Amino acid sequence: MFASSPFRRIIPALLAAVLLLPALAFAHPHAFVAADVTFVFDEEGLAGIHQRWDMDEMLTASILDLIQKYDGGPLTPAEAKAVESESFKLIKEYDYFTHIRIDGKPFRVQWATDFKVELNDRKMVWHFTIPCHVKAADRNREIVVGVFDESFYTFVTYASENGPTIDPTADPLYLNADAPASPDDFQRFSSHVKLGSFSGSIRTDGPTDRFELNTDVRNMPSMAYYYEQIVPEALIVNFRRP
Numbered sequence: 001m002f003a004s005s006p007f008r009r010i011i012p013a014l015l016a017a018v019l020l021l022p023a024l025a026f027a028h029p030h031a032f033v034a035a036d037v038t039f040v041f042d043e044e045g046l047a048g049i050h051q052r053w054d055m056d057e058m059l060t061a062s063i064l065d066l067i068q069k070y071d072g073g074p075l076t077p078a079e080a081k082a083v084e085s086e087s088f089k090l091i092k093e094y095d096y097f098t099h100i101r102i103d104g105k106p107f108r109v110q111w112a113t114d115f116k117v118e119l120n121d122r123k124m125v126w127h128f129t130i131p132c133h134v135k136a137a138d139r140n141r142e143i144v145v146g147v148f149d150e151s152f153y154t155f156v157t158y159a160s161e162n163g164p165t166i167d168p169t170a171d172p173l174y175l176n177a178d179a180p181a182s183p184d185d186f187q188r189f190s191s192h193v194k195l196g197s198f199s200g201s202i203r204t205d206g207p208t209d210r211f212e213l214n215t216d217v218r219n220m221p222s223m224a225y226y227y228e229q230i231v232p233e234a235l236i237v238n239f240r241r242p
Contacts, residue, residue: 027179028226029155029189032056032168033097035147036159039237040129041206045136046143046239048113049098050205053126054159056168058175060124063087075119083117088126094149097156098130099223099232101144107132136211136241144220146234152186152226158233160200166193186229202235211239 036052055063067082069075075083091097095109109130116127134141147156157166171192173179182188189195202215216236224231 027173027176027181028152028185029149029168030177031059031062031154032166033059033154033156034159034165035156036203037145037147037235038203038205039143039145039235041204041208041211041239043207043210044133045141045211046132046134046237047206048132049100049130049145050114051096051098051126051128051130051147052159053156054120055124055126057122059154060119060122063124075117080117083124084115088112088115088117088128096128096130097147097149097154099146099148100130100132101142102132102134103142136239138241140238140240143237143239144234145236146220146223146232148223148225148230148232150225152230155189157195158198158200158235160198165198166195168193170194183227183229186226198233202237204237208239210242212242213237213239 032055034054036054038050039046040048040050063083064070066086067079069079092111096112098109100107100109109132112128112130114127114129118125118127132143134143147158149156155168159165168174171189173188198217202217204213204215214237216238218234218236219231220234221231223234
């Protein structure tokens with residue numbers, strides 16, 4: 001099944017670091033990720049940002065094809081390592097699609113830790129943490145996080161408590177790898193999948209009772225991408241010492 005995937009001829013390009021080239025010939029998006037984001041605290045303040053990425057079946061099949069896994073069973077340790085080296089590590093150059101601002105200033109994501117991968121009902125799930133240490137102070141510290149691929153090749157939506165919030169198969173070009181790219185791709189896609197605002201709660205973990213903490217979800221026009229058509233939602237945490 002995996003070898004016949006219509007995405008086979010384009011997914012190696014995606015995984016070989018052409019993710020952010022908006023001039024690709026094919027209509028966008030091709031890959032779909034539901035990101036569950038958790039702000040992790042320690043005794044000093046923010047310690048990092050944990051993410052769980054649930055991928056759609058086509059992207060899953062394409063990555064399995066890339067590592068030549070066709071048996072339908074769970075990933076072996078060697079196969080999990082292959083996913084990490086041949087797929088996950090290749091998006092390091094693009095900050096793991098994680099855009100962070102600390103007190104209004106950009107924070108460059110340089111590495112990720114604790115990578116794990118699993119297969120869940122024919123869909124691949126990645127777990128990883130972005131280290132981001134921000135010490136609490138007597139004044140508010142603001143952390144803004146947006147998870148998105150600037151090329152719109154991969155579409156990332158935030159997962160709610162009930163899982164992914166869109167069905168990418170509702171897009172009529174979901175399986176059409178030959179449709180040409182167009183500035184209208186986002187309007188078409190958002191209309192068909194009924195793209196809406198994130199309605200879940202922002203997750204936090206660790207000793208958050210040590211801080212005064214507030215969370216918010218906000219559209220961020222200053223982060224607009226893909227012909228500046230897509231204004232991403234950002235997850236925002238403010239905290240300070242009591």
